[in-house]
Amino acid sequence: MTSDHQPGFSTLAIHAGAQPDPTTGARVTPIYQSTGFVFDDVDHAAALFGLQSFGNIYTRIGNPTQAVLEERVAALEGGTACLAVASGHAAQLIVFHTLMEPGDEFIAARQLYGGSVNQFTHSFKKFGWTAKFVDMDDISAFEKAVTPRTKAIFIESLANPGGRVSDIAAIAAVAKRAGVPLIVDNTMATPYLCRPIEHGANIVVHSLTKFMGGHGNSLGGAIVDAGNFDWSREGRYPALCEPRPDYSGMVLHETFGNFAFAIACRVLGLRDLGPCISPFNAFQILTGIETLPLRMQRHCDNALKVANYLSQHGEVEWVNYAGLPGDRHHGLAQTYLPKGAGAVFTFGVKGGYEAGVAVVSNVKLFSHLANIGDTRSLIIHPASTTHRQLSDAAKKSAGAGPEVIRLSVGIEDADDLIADLAQALEVAAKA
Amino acid sequence: MDHDHYADTYIRDLLDEVKTIAVVGASANAARPSFFVVRYLAQKGYDVYPVNPGHAGKPIAGCMTYASLGAVPVAIDMVDIFRNSEAALGVVKDALALQPRPKAIWMQLGVRHDEAAALAEEHGIKIVMNRCPKIEFGRLSGEIGWVGVNSRVLSSKRATLHGKGFQQLGLASQRNKP
Numbered sequence: 001m002t003s004d005h006q007p008g009f010s011t012l013a014i015h016a017g018a019q020p021d022p023t024t025g026a027r028v029t030p031i032y033q034s035t036g037f038v039f040d041d042v043d044h045a046a047a048l049f050g051l052q053s054f055g056n057i058y059t060r061i062g063n064p065t066q067a068v069l070e071e072r073v074a075a076l077e078g079g080t081a082c083l084a085v086a087s088g089h090a091a092q093l094i095v096f097h098t099l100m101e102p103g104d105e106f107i108a109a110r111q112l113y114g115g116s117v118n119q120f121t122h123s124f125k126k127f128g129w130t131a132k133f134v135d136m137d138d139i140s141a142f143e144k145a146v147t148p149r150t151k152a153i154f155i156e157s158l159a160n161p162g163g164r165v166s167d168i169a170a171i172a173a174v175a176k177r178a179g180v181p182l183i184v185d186n187t188m189a190t191p192y193l194c195r196p197i198e199h200g201a202n203i204v205v206h207s208l209t210k211f212m213g214g215h216g217n218s219l220g221g222a223i224v225d226a227g228n229f230d231w232s233r234e235g236r237y238p239a240l241c242e243p244r245p246d247y248s249g250m251v252l253h254e255t256f257g258n259f260a261f262a263i264a265c266r267v268l269g270l271r272d273l274g275p276c277i278s279p280f281n282a283f284q285i286l287t288g289i290e291t292l293p294l295r296m297q298r299h300c301d302n303a304l305k306v307a308n309y310l311s312q313h314g315e316v317e318w319v320n321y322a323g324l325p326g327d328r329h330h331g332l333a334q335t336y337l338p339k340g341a342g343a344v345f346t347f348g349v350k351g352g353y354e355a356g357v358a359v360v361s362n363v364k365l366f367s368h369l370a371n372i373g374d375t376r377s378l379i380i381h382p383a384s385t386t387h388r389q390l391s392d393a394a395k396k397s398a399g400a401g402p403e404v405i406r407l408s409v410g411i412e413d414a415d416d417l418i419a420d421l422a423q424a425l426e427v428a429a430k431a
Numbered sequence: 432m433d434h435d436h437y438a439d440t441y442i443r444d445l446l447d448e449v450k451t452i453a454v455v456g457a458s459a460n461a462a463r464p465s466f467f468v469v470r471y472l473a474q475k476g477y478d479v480y481p482v483n484p485g486h487a488g489k490p491i492a493g494c495m496t497y498a499s500l501g502a503v504p505v506a507i508d509m510v511d512i513f514r515n516s517e518a519a520l521g522v523v524k525d526a527l528a529l530q531p532r533p534k535a536i537w538m539q540l541g542v543r544h545d546e547a548a549a550l551a552e553e554h555g556i557k558i559v560m561n562r563c564p565k566i567e568f569g570r571l572s573g574e575i576g577w578v579g580v581n582s583r584v585l586s587s588k589r590a591t592l593h594g595k596g597f598q599q600l601g602l603a604s605q606r607n608k609p
């Protein structure tokens with residue numbers, strides 16, 4: 001290949017970051033299941049600890065298997081660098097730990113994965129960080145929520161569980177005016193469907209646990225640095241623009257330029273908080289990513305078929321899938337997710353709570369469990385599981401009313417999935 | 432030549448061709464990016480000559496510092512400019528006065544001076560602007576991927592070990608060199 005040829009997405013999904021091993025020639029990235037790495041000599045060790053050389057020290061800070069995963073994800077998202085961590089939640093914790101000081105605020109869309117709402121509302125309070133939630137569709141609400149203490153805006157490109165689509169470019173414009181980075185959780189869309197950096201995002205986070213790994217076998221998370229935020233100009237992010245006492249006065253943004261955020265997350269956040277990804281999980285997720293383009297297209301195609309079927313079913317009240325022409329997020333889906341609107345969506349079954357329980361109890365192929373983004377199709381009734389501790393009103397406003405069922409459509413044969421839902425809905429209707 | 436974008440082959444050939452590098456504006460402060468570059472390039476086997484009048488006669492990262500380009504006692508293959516863009520023209524003029532002239536002039540990340548570049552190119556000198564040789568070496572050798580940076584290089588060839596250690600990669604063209 002000439003060096004000016006730009007590789008396509010499927011090529012990057014297989015090759016980015018992964019050269020054959022220099023010592024053994026192993027073609028598949030090995031699992032470097034080692035906590036530590038020997039230094040070439042004392043001088044080399046000093047250069048590594050001083051961040052003056054690239055290399056491996058200790059797996060809490062970095063590991064060669066993890067590094068391949070990082071470069072892969074950075075390439076797929078079109079970022080300058082990436083840090084892989086233990087889970088999606090760990091990624092979020094480290095991003096905010098790098099950006100926030102006690103007393104700071106950030107603005108988050110109200111429509112997020114429920115676990116993220118919990119993390120932001122309860123755990124982050126202990127760090128003195130306040131999340132201000134606004135409706136994802138109300139751009140002016142983001143604008144109005146900005147204060148001098150605002151340090152970031154956080155949204156999901158495709159929101160879990162509703163299958164709702166964010167107007168990333170409009171929200172990026174608000175962030176830009178406020179002089180704060182826009183963080184986009186791209187877990188549900190994956191870079192195959194949407195590359196938030198192309199729409200103005202400054203930081204992308206992932207739960208690699210979901211579609212990226214794609215096989216429901218490994219937890220993982222990622223932070224992608226878009227390299228497009230001027231940390232020095234804003235002067236409000238001490239981790240990046242002030243001398244670091246722990247690195248003999250180095251200013252990270254001066255030294256690492258357009259990948260300084262990813263470095264800061266690694267050498268401050270991951271180093272001190274500790275949620276590193278296991279090399280084995282990094283390996284599993286890397287293998288999963290190789291087939292991401294194939295899987296994701298099949299996930300979307302199947303989801304559209306299932307959503308179409310449900311929307312015409314007599315026992316179904318409504319279907320909330322942005323891939324359906326009548327859906328209120330269909331226009332945004334066409335802008336941001338032209339290849340497909342993802343594979344997670346909700347529908348309302350007639351007969352309320354009992355009918356919902358009956359559907360999840362009677363499926364035979366769909367698995368009743370709390371995850372998304374597996375090859376297998378998954379189903380959950382939020383009102384009786386993930387959201388059962390909430391009041392009825394709170395359930396409703398979280399999109400987890402008594403009739404709501406969430407599907408994560410897998411890559412089996414769509415006809416079999418439809419047949420499974422058909423028989424479960426029939427049982428539910430009789431109950 | 433368009434200086435917004437450089438082909439990987441252009442940078443690789445240049446880094447392969449040069450052996451002696453003068454770093455103008457190198458700092459003795461171990462927390463400064465210029466110190467990192469001196470140290471890294473020296474580790475990669477280049478003969479590095481920091482140029483800094485305030486520090487002349489003392490080493491930076493083990494490399495002896497000189498007061499000016501003219502004072503460096505060997506022929507310089509490449510001049511790396513660690514000064515602001517306004518100062519770049521003066522440094523290029525100093526470089527052109529050297530005998531023999533350098534093969535390449537490199538301006539660091541954030542440094543760009545098109546007039547100075549054109550002047551040097553008239554004399555057949557290769558130019559790179561607004562890039563860092565440490566980052567470029569790390570990118571093309573594959574080392575930079577160890578810290579999660581997107582090298583934008585795909586290869587089905589083994590990475591090249593460099594020098595005596597295991598945690599040192601080199602450019603593929605240096606595979607069979609000692």
Ligand SMILES: Cc1ncc(COP(=O)(O)O)c(C=O)c1O
Nearest residue numbers: 087088089113160187207209220
């Ligand atoms: C959109 C989204 N973000 C973040 C997370 C958290 O990821 P993890 O479970 O890997 O910590 C999830 C998990 O369900 C998710 O769906």
